Structure formats: C-alpha cells, structure tokens
Amino acid sequence: RGKKVALITHTAGPAILASDVLERGGLTLAELSAETKQVLRKEGMFPAFIPPQNPIDLATFGYMDKSIYVKIVKLLEKDPTVDCMFPICMSPVGDKNLEVFPFEEMKKTKESLTKPLVFVWIAPSKYEDEFKSWDRIGIPAYPNSERSATALVNLVRIFELRREPLDEPSPGSFSKEFFKEIDKFKSAGKVSLLEHESKRLLKLAGIDVADTCLAKTEDEAVRAANSLGYPVVMKVAHEKILHKSDAGGVKLNLKTEGEVKGAYREIVASVEKKWGTELFLGVTIQPMIPEGIEVIVGALRDEQAGPVIMFGLGGIWVETLKDVVYRLAPISVREARKMLREIKGHHILKGSRGMDPVNEGTLCELLVKTSQLIEQCQFQEIDLNPVICVHNQCLIADARIILRGQ
Template sequence: MEGMDKAARAAFDALFSPRSVAVVGASTHGGKVGNFVLRSALASGVEEVYPVHAGGVEEILGRKAYPSIEAIPDDAVDLFLFAVPQKHILKGFGAAVAKGCRGAVIFTAGFREAGEEGRRDQRRLKAMADEAGVKIIGPNTLGFFRSHSRMNATFMPVLSDLFREPGSITLVSQSGGVAGFGAIRFAEDRIPVGTLVCLGNRANVEFADMLDYLAEDPHTRVVALFIEGLDDVRRFFDAARRCAAVKPVVVLGAGYTDAGRKVARSHTGSMAGAQAVYEAAFRQAGLLQVHSIEELVDTAKILSLSAPPRGNRVGVITHTAGPAVLASDILARSGLVLGDLSDATKEALVSKGVLPSFMPPDNPVDLTTFGYLDRRLYVEVLELLAEDPGVDAALAVCMSALGDPHVDPFPADAFGRAAARSGKPAVVAWGAPSDAHEELDAWVRAGVAAYPTAERAAAALANLHRASRLQERPKDAAPPPEFPAELSDYVADLRSSGRVHLLEHEAKRVLDLAGIRTARTVLASGEDEAVSAAREIGYPVALKIASQDIAHKSDVGGVALHLADEEALRRAHRCMMEVVARKAPGARLEGVCVQPMVPAGTELIVGGTRDPQAGPVVMFGLGGIWVEAIGDVAFRLAPVTEADAREMITEIQGTAVLDGLRGAPPVERDALARLIVAVSHLLARFPIQELDCNPVIFHDGTYTVADARMSF
C-alpha cells in the first residue's frame, strides 16, 4: 500500500519538531493574536524564537524583535507562524522561503472562504509552498500543538500548561472551534493529548496527508478526526484505509452539503448525497464513526488506554443497580451481552465473602452499599472476572466519596494492575465532579478509562468493541474480474455515438457482457415488430417505451406488464403510444422494448453513480417501489470486495426481507454479493455516470435484472 514518501515525511517532521520559529506579526499588545502566538512559541521546546514586528520595536516579551523577515540573523528558520493581515501573506511567505522555511502556520483568514479573490490567493500560496516543499497548516486556522516536541504553534498558549505530559492521541480537525472544545474535554478528563492539528482552509495539507503521516507516527496510537468537507473523497478514503489498517481512526463528520452535485436522473444518483457517500467511505475504510465531540473524545480515550476485547461478553460490577441497568441497556443495543458467570466464579464470589449473604452471585455483580464503603471489593471481583472464560471485558460503576475521610479512596492502581494482568479491558463509571483532579488523575495513572456516567462508560466500551471488530476485517481484496474485450468494444461504440443516455436494451447488453444476468430485451420500432419479437420471446411479455428523454417510463404510461397474447400486446402498444405522446410530448421515441415477464420474487436495486468527489460509488437496497417509498439503501466506493458487499447487505433496515417474508424464499446472498461486486467493478472500469438495475428480481435460486438504466 502506498503511503507518504520520504521527502514529505521529512517536511512534516520539520513542521512538528522545528529547531527555530519566527512569529511574523508578533504584537506587544496582550489582546492581539500576534501576542498570543508569540507566547505559545515561547512556551515551546525550541532553540530560537524570532519575533517579527514591522513597527520597529526593539523587544517583545523579553525577546529581541526584528523589523522584517529578511532582518532575522538566521538563514535556516524551520517554522514560520503568520499572524498578519491577508494582504501581507504572499509577500511574507516568499520571504520566509528565502529564509529556509520548512513549515508554516497561517492563522489569517480571507482566503478560499472569502470569495474568488481569496481563492485565487490561496492557489498562489499553494503553488509557492509546493514548489518550495513547504507544508502549510491553514490558512484560517488555530494552528497545531505537538506535546512530544513541546511545539505550541497555536494562539492558545494555555495548551502548553494543560498538556505537559505527552499523550498518544492525535486530533485532526477542520475546525479550530471543535479542536478547542475537544482539547477542553481531554483536559477535563485528565487525558494527555499527543498532537492537535487544525487544518483550516487546507492550502496544501489535507486530511489524507495527515493520515499518511500518522499511520507511521510512533507517537500516535489513536487518530481522531473532525471533518466538515473534503475536496477529494477518494484520496481521503485511500489514506484512511491505510491508516486504519494499523491503528484505530475515529471520525466525526458534520456539515455535509450537496453543493456542486448534478441533478440525477437515476434513483442511485438522487440518493447519493454527500452524507451518504462520506459515511459509506468512512465505513468502508474501517473508520469508527461517532456523533458528537463528547463521543469522539470518550472513544479516543478508551482506545488509547485499553486493550481490545476478545468478544462481546461484559461483566458488570456495581454498588448501585440503577446506573448498571442504564449501562446494560446501552451495551445490549450495541451488540454486547452480560456474560454468564462460570460456576467457579459464582462459588468464589460466595466463598470469599465478596457479596453480602442476601445477594445472589450473578452478573451484574451487585456489591450493594458494601461496595461503596469497601472499594477493595471491586479489585477482588475484577480478579475473578479476569479468570472467567465467559467474560471478555469489565465495566465497574462506583460513586466518589467526594472527599469523605471515613471512606477509603478507590484502589485505582490495584484495579488497573488487575486489568492489565488479565489482558481484558476494564472501564469505570466514576461518579465524581470534574474538579476532583486527584481522583481522575489516579485513573489515568492506572491506565483505566474512567467516565462520569454509566451511560458514557458503556458507550465507550461498545465503541472499543466496534473498533476491535473493524481491525478483524479482511484486508486483502480479490483480483478484479476479467471483462471480455467485446464489452470494451461495445462501450467504445456506444460512447462514439455521442449519446449520453442508453436505451434499455443497450444498457442490458452492457450488463450481459459483464456477466450479469438480465431479461432478454428486444427493441421494436413499431407494433408489428413488437408482435414479432413477442412471438419469438414467448408470452407473457412486458412492453416498455424506448426513449433517451424518458427516465422514469411508468410515470408517463410507458410500461405494460403481463401481456398474455398478441391481442393484448397490440392493444397495450396503441394505448401506450397515445398516453406517452400526451404526457411527454417533446420526447424522442425510438420504439418499444419487449421482454419476457420475470418470475415473481424479491425485488432489489443494485446500481451506481460517479460522484464528483468520490468517483464511482455502488449502491444496493430494496428495489421496485420500495426504493422510492423508503430509500433503504447502502453505498460504498467502487470497486468493492465481497466482504464490503456483505456488509452492505446487512446494513439496510429491511434486511429481514432478504430472509423471506410470508413464505417467500430467501434471497441467495452469495449470488447477491457477487452481483454487487460485479456492478462495482463495471462502474470502476468504465466511464459510467449513472446505473440503475431496478428491479433485480431474485427468484428460483437465481436473479434477473428486469430493468436497467445507464448513462455515460
């Protein structure tokens, strides 16, 4: 798998671990961004900090200041931090490059978010940076913070105080605000942050670049992302898949828009909105999707501290029933179960006097008030659960004593050691106020993920389990199918005709040549030809209008089904021509398509579209009228593997329909998965803009594509 080359990696290393820093726009005023940035730089672990102040002051914050970049007495300044107005950036960046700049942070706004002039300036900035091999964070950014090199390149100098200890979590955010809120949550939970990067306008550092760098970063164990939008979904997907193969990646997406997307004629195209495509890419790449900043932080926290569970069986320890019930409900909804305790564990709970005599040895293990008064009982129970083969993880629920001197502190260290010895994750719901710093620090030192509520603890444990399942997914893709040369020739002939929208018989011919089973379809230019075709095919037949200008044939009376004989066909043909002429008077009519009636069965849709950012995308869902009524579909970037296809099959809400309802035979899922794979490779290999196979009817142990729509 391709990743980051040595030159790009060296550029990022210089960016994140500079020897020297210049602050361009350093200010003497304590309320200015330039003053905040300078204070951040001075709090960093760098050899030299050069304030640049065009006003000519001699000194700022005890450091000699320079009137210009050119005046800095150092021709190898690694990192430049720009806090000057937008109109000075391009000239200043050129001077920085001449001074040996290897990385830059541009806090200034007014670029691509500010209209065409700003977009033009950002393109010029990117061209200059790419030519010089310089990586830019921003413009319009909070900057970055790297605890391992003690480099604070933000306008939040407080980060250097909040995160003195290096951590293993990297948060990459498009938004400085989300990064700030995330940092506050990490600080509140006493969790050290390794790296915090706010990409801003992404001049020449994209999420894909960061993921390629972080995949091999020895200081990063967990990657957390906040994404508002991507310019190149496909490139992001490739980098995300590479990174997620070696370490967990958690993603929070928001602000999806359909700006710039064309009006779609097909069901697939109309449903492939930005959110559907983005989330499909996240799932397919193996990313763990979350839905709030709090969940993003909670999940990154447990992934950084806990071993993955071997299974989905949880042992719950509590001294109060209500929160344990809430936690159990969340676990159940997430596919985790309360493990059945072994007879040996139950006997030990009784014989060691861990439980009061009136409590049965069961899961949850309810210590009642005795667990609140004697916290050592939690460690004893955890040690028993660690030896129980029916338990894969533990969740402990306990209230802080809030400083009551008559209640012994929780033995967090012993609890953490017991969890570490077992190799099983243990998470704690620790009911304490956020300012109980010593108690929260104790859990972090013990290597235990602790949360203020049972619900958050259970949700984090569920996400830890989800992450472990993602890591178990097969990584190798099967070789692409061998399409015949006749298919390539036929597609080339169709494209050379200049037509965009194919007629149904042409679309089915493409599918047939790709090895996809379709209902035989004959184009007839008139009534007599239709009768002749039906005689050859055999009754009963279906009759459909053939027109490049009509996307949805049934809407204009262009479909007639179950025609049992010649008389019925002639009558249907005349009626169809009359109704279509009235409802679609401007449509060019090529004739009608005649095909056999497909046996009744389960109707599905398999199709695809070419997304402007993600490229070819394949879709599957319930077909026929159901795709319009409920839109129960799943997407993936094409091509897909059979494992991807099987995930799509189980992802739709109506998956029970595939098992057979009211006596209907079940859909042959192996054949369905192979069909999805074949369609995905067809989309990836040829310049198809939209494709609908709808309905695909599964019947008699096989399937038939009853109708197809395709455009180039």
C-alpha cells in the same frame, strides 16, 4: 476470543441501550461462571438483594465506590466464559463527597488484560479532563452507551478479521467490446444510461440480464413482444423518468398483441400528461420473469470511501425496510457470502412461501462482478433493482448506470 460480553453498571437505562446495540452487532451476554458469581457475592461488591448475574448490577455501590470496577475487571479477566468487558460508570461531576475514579489503578490492571475493554463514562462534555484521563491510561471511553457499544462491536470485529486468512479479491476481466461500448456512450455525451443501455453494458460484462428491446413505436413494441415471446413486460423509456412505476410507466404480464397495443397507448398518454413527449424515447419490452426472491445490488463511487458495493432485499423492501449492507469494492466471493448473511432478512434467501431458495453461488458471483465494475470502470453508480432470483439464476429485471464525468 469470542463474542460473549460482561456488562457492569450502576445505572439501568444506559445498560438497556447498550444491550440493544451489542445484540445487533452479534455480541451476547456471557453466562458468568459459578466461581465468578461466588466471588461477587462473597466480596459484597453489590447489594445482597441483587443476584450475581450478567449484567452485573452494582446499584449505588458502584456510584459511591468506583474502585469496585477495578476489582470486577480483574475478576472477569479470569472468567473463561467472558470474552470482553463493558463497564458503565457515571462521573461524580465534581461532587466532593464522592471518590474520583482510580485511573492509575485501572491503568495497572489494563496492562495485564487480554480481553477487550470499552468504558461508558457518563459525563457532561465540559468535563474534558476526565476523558483525557481515559486517553492517558489507554482505555477507550465514550460519553454514552450507544457509542461505546458500537466501539466494542467494531473492536471485536477487528479481532475476528485478524484471525481470518487474507482474502484478496480477484481482478475482473472485461472484453474490448465492453469498453468500446462505454466509450461510445461517453463520446455521445451520455451520463445517465437508460435501462436498455445499462443492460447492454451489463450483458457485455458477463452478467445475466432479462433480454430487453427498445421499441419506439406501437408496431415495434408488438414485433418485439412477438419475438421475445409472451407474456412480456413493458416499461417507459424516458430521459427524465427514473421511477417508472410512479409515473404509470410499467405494464406487467401482457399476454397478447392487443394488450401490448393497449399498454403502449396508456404509457404514451400518461407520459404526455405528466412529462411531455420531448424526451420520450419509446418503451422497453422484456419477457415476464417468473416470480422469485427479489434483491437489490448497487454500487457507487463515494468521494471519501471510494468504490462501494451494496446488497439488500429488493423491490419495495429496500425502501421500507432499508435492510442493506455495504463493503468497499472490490470484494471476494467469501466477503460476498458474509454480506448475504448480514442482512436482517437473510432467512428470506433460504426460500419462503413456496419460493425456491436463492442460489447463493450465483448471487455471490453477481456481487463480485458488480464490485469489479465499480472499481475498474468509468462508472459513478450502478443500480440493479430488482434482481430476481429464480430457477438458480439471478436475472437483472431493471438496471441503471451512471457514468463518471470527464
């Protein structure tokens, strides 16, 4: 089926909350058929002053006579415009003047349903027996609209996945030199790799990275810049500094030897003042990558879920917008493309403010390769941020890899 939902309620607040969750999950409110609207009005299932539309607002009718819910579910099962149903109903909470919900009648109705159905049953947690009644008749029901809406979104997603052909991710293939390099780091007792070390591994794994040199002195920094070509970027290399920009450890667009020397001295002075020089290893030099669309690619080995891959908008956006999506690793190219479409800012990948659109094929290859790395190799965490997408490339501007412990 599809993603068009019919929402039935006698209380407005939970319906509004549910609508937000359903919309974020890709579901939309169905436009009820003319036949359904006619029956709703003819049968007098709600007050005459309320139009027969979706959401179906039963007002007090639905609270006083809960058998109406069974009738409407039967009616919507026949409506071709409706793919799934989402009733919201409040428990009478022991009020003897109100009829109890007709669970047995709903059970019989449920047996002939072909459409997903998830209930919101608004009741205090102490009314455990009522929720057991829902379990008994085999209909999912939750005490608040957000949980129920999330359940329906996931249920529809399961139906979608079942319709899709099986898509097995291909196994990664990495060179002997790549694994030897990992063994070297582990033999040396390394756990958290520095940027230039992480990039060396990524390059051996066949991933495009910005060429990066470690310079331990001012003169070495100048030679590296001359070799790579101007303009260049200089970043601090320090065992304890993770957020280089916050520590004053990043200098951009250096165009001359004089600027390189000045930047080196400024970084050294900043590190000495805030961190000390004991763990200071020097600076890294890399070419200044042209402006492009920044994304983040990450992966980690979760204690419960296992290998996980993450994708989102990069740079400062990942911290401010937190617009990221996750998958269990490894993933296929098709799953990678779905990840690109699922972030809220996916339109940015199409190009904005004069920037070229992202080469989705290249970006998907990066996602797939990173998912293979976290699944097959002795990595605990991979952080590629930012990845700059420009000129049909996806270049790793900064990287950090954490190796798994023994």
